[in-house]
Amino acid sequence: MTGSNPSDQELPSVQDIDRLIHEPARLTILIHLYVLKSADYVFLTQQTGLTWGNLSAHLAKLEEAGYIKIEKKFVDRRPYTLVHLTEQGRAAFRAYQRQMKHLFEELDEF
Amino acid sequence: MTKPISLKAVERKAYLSYHKDGLVDICLGLALLTSFIGFIVVALYPTIFADVFWIIMTAPISVIWIWPFIYMGAKKSITIPRLGYAEFSPKRTKKTRGIIALFFIINFVSLFVGFYALVSREFTLFLVAHFLVILGLVGLLLFGLVAYLSDFQRFYVYGGLTAITFILSYYLNIAFYIPILSLGTVLLVAGIVLLVQFLRQYPKVEIGDVAE
Numbered sequence: 001m002t003g004s005n006p007s008d009q010e011l012p013s014v015q016d017i018d019r020l021i022h023e024p025a026r027l028t029i030l031i032h033l034y035v036l037k038s039a040d041y042v043f044l045t046q047q048t049g050l051t052w053g054n055l056s057a058h059l060a061k062l063e064e065a066g067y068i069k070i071e072k073k074f075v076d077r078r079p080y081t082l083v084h085l086t087e088q089g090r091a092a093f094r095a096y097q098r099q100m101k102h103l104f105e106e107l108d109e110f
Numbered sequence: 111m112t113k114p115i116s117l118k119a120v121e122r123k124a125y126l127s128y129h130k131d132g133l134v135d136i137c138l139g140l141a142l143l144t145s146f147i148g149f150i151v152v153a154l155y156p157t158i159f160a161d162v163f164w165i166i167m168t169a170p171i172s173v174i175w176i177w178p179f180i181y182m183g184a185k186k187s188i189t190i191p192r193l194g195y196a197e198f199s200p201k202r203t204k205k206t207r208g209i210i211a212l213f214f215i216i217n218f219v220s221l222f223v224g225f226y227a228l229v230s231r232e233f234t235l236f237l238v239a240h241f242l243v244i245l246g247l248v249g250l251l252l253f254g255l256v257a258y259l260s261d262f263q264r265f266y267v268y269g270g271l272t273a274i275t276f277i278l279s280y281y282l283n284i285a286f287y288i289p290i291l292s293l294g295t296v297l298l299v300a301g302i303v304l305l306v307q308f309l310r311q312y313p314k315v316e317i318g319d320v321a322e
Contacts, residue, residue: 043194
């Protein structure tokens with residue numbers, strides 16, 4: 001780092017926040033997937049309060065980024081479309097958690 | 111003011127929503143009521159089996175071997191089509207396995223106690239004399255353990271209710287099947303109320319309902 005002004009050093013941490021996770025609906029989805037092993041679309045709509053269309057759109061973005069994996073699986077001979085967090089997604093969520101914590105800890109009263 | 115997000119609370123809420131269908135209460139209530147009917151039949155027609163043998167063995171066997179299958183079937187046809195399917199964290203799975211193991215332990219201990227009661231007259235007399243107190247305390251312990259492992263707060267109430275009902279029956283000299291009948295009825299009614307609330311809150315999800 002070459003910047004001498006402390007505010008210059010703080011700015012990159014705000015800029016680095018993962019915008020894909022920072023969106024409230026996607027953050028809600030990721031929070032649920034972080035604490036569960038996997039869940040189907042119906043369970044996620046019920047838990048997050050998102051509509052089917054919203055959920056599908058956000059899941060597609062998260063899948064594209066490699067944060068989640070959507071798989072068809074047979075459980076007791078019944079097919080389910082299960083969503084689970086990938087290792088990359090888990091790491092990204094943890095990093096986001098640390099970043100946000102750090103950011104608000106560093107913010108002083110004004 | 112916005113509440114801070116607790117990951118533990120999110121996981122707990124997801125898990126509990128999966129179990130607020132009342133099915134476990136209904137199955138336990140029906141298991142107790144089945145045992146009650148079994149005891150009445152034995153009392154009316156005492157034939158091959160000694161009463162103590164039936165008293166000790168009927169309840170756990172009916173709980174262990176029949177009702178879990180009915181419970182799992184009901185879960186698949188009632189809960190999952192409405193609430194969806196989820197696999198919980200390994201920590202939660204471990205706790206659930208602990209509960210299953212607990213029920214198997216009860217079953218084997220009950221079988222052992224039942225057989226021992228058949229061969230030891232002194233033990234049989236002790237059981238007959240203190241049967242209700244023993245059942246009350248065992249019920250309190252079991253419901254308490256299940257409540258602790260599963261986070262089902264209402265099970266603490268069931269535990270307290272079991273202890274009070276059985277111990278009161280012991281001191282008031284009430285026939286042993288009356289507390290079983292009362293407890294079975296309470297569990298069944300509570301389960302039905304929860305199930306009705308669940309069905310109202312979560313109507314069956316059809317693909318057409320959710321697709322936009």
